[in-house]
Amino acid sequence: MMNTVRKSENLLPFPVISAAANGDTTAMCAILKHYEGYIAKLCTRTLKDDAGNTYTII
Template identity: 35%
Template sequence: MNEITQRKTVLIPYEIIVGASEGDIEAIRLVLDHFTGYIITLSTRILFDEFGNPHVCVDEDLRHRIEAKLVSKLLLFNAS
């Protein structure tokens, strides 16, 4: 078995999702924390310096935009 098939998916508990959709700040923070690794992966960019050397960095503006979009969709989510 390879490493990917052995990894278990950890789901966010339903109560946390309901709380986040109702505007509970702590629940929203837990959801953001859950997706932090994925958001950072999505917002990682390769930039080149003046000598053409590549540097991997996180585009903070893009990271904040993705987080804001996630929060806005959480608040629109109807969990009932």
């Protein structure tokens, strides 16, 4: 069974999320910084060409 309990240190505080929703650019930057690794992972792909060479692309 998968553990669905999340540790509170990995969560963004509600006031930061609320401030970002209201247009606070500092809060938006904090959210982007928090998720930057996840965003980078979603944006990259590893491909192989016909010769068998591997490329990582965005």
